[in-house]
């Protein structure tokens with residue numbers, strides 16, 4: 001297993017990663033999630049051996065890797081822009097790590113075929129990588145990283161150069177590939193959906209530190225503080241009270257069986273307020289069509305809030321609406 005202990009990384013006077021501890025168990029996928037510049041990539045690079053920490057230790061199965069160079073750590077790396085070898089064909093790219101390790105040709109060919117099949121590119125071996133789409137290139141990069149059976153796969157924003165629809169499909173494929181290969185992986189992303197699709201545990205980073213680590217559903221429902229809640233999409237945070245699994249706040253009341261009783265801070269994502277009945281009245285001031293719903297901005301007279309409506313019959317700008325709480329869009333802080 002990977003164990004990062006009290007790692008600090010500095011670039012001159014700037015502390016990019018500050019005193020971070022994190023573990024990745026065998027077969028586990030952990031996502032480092034956070035806004036741009038919070039130190040995710042730097043932490044990943046320190047694990048890879050590409051950055052030298054100012055303090056702290058990276059261990060694999062208890063062994064300090066401080067003196068182990070990048071290529072001897074047994075880790076696979078996938079970056080945002082595949083970084084494939086342009087002069088090699090697809091098979092040549094995937095076989096690269098195997099050739100470096102002196103794997104015999106027959107075994108190499110078999111393993112390349114197996115990997116291309118796994119990433120959905122069977123039959124692509126002889127294609128030039130410069131003639132592949134962005135999504136296909138990332139699949140090749142993944143196959144190349146997995147071919148030598150790395151003990152840990154490090155993924156730095158592997159999908160962020162792709163367009164949205166492709167990213168979602170590839171995230172599902174990546175999830176399947178990581179699970180079927182039983183891969184232990186540390187993934188850097190700024191995309192919530194990606195982190196929650198791929199990871200067994202999510203570590204939320206901010207200002208070089210980890211603010212929260214937990215299972216995706218825990219982190220999603222129970223962000224540790226207001227800043228984390230806002231980063232995870234809660235545009236509104238209000239005082240509320242929970243009694244016997246029912247939460248009451250200025251926007252009304254709704255069942256929330258998993259919430260602890262007492263006075264709480266409640267976070268509302270845009271999906272936490274839905275058009276259709278409910279105690280809150282307001283006027284629609286803006287609307288944006290999304291794939292499966294319509295996002296609205298609603299002025300209630302005392303607040304301007306985000307809300308959602310179904311695509312069919314969604315209210316126009318200027319319309320009067322009533323909003324109700326939707327438990328799926330709510331989080332309890334702390």
Ligand SMILES: Nc1ncnc2c1ncn2[C@@H]1O[C@H](COP(=O)(O)OP(=O)(O)OP(=O)(O)O)[C@@H](O)[C@H]1O
Pocket residue numbers: 011014016034035036037038039040041042043190
């Ligand atoms: N080689 C470098 N030299 C100096 N400063 C750096 C270097 N690399 C990163 N930084 C700085 O360190 C901080 C953390 O950067 P890092 O790339 O780890 O963040 P990140 O969370 O991965 O962000 P992004 O998602 O934008 O890549 C930033 O302030 C960045 O400007």
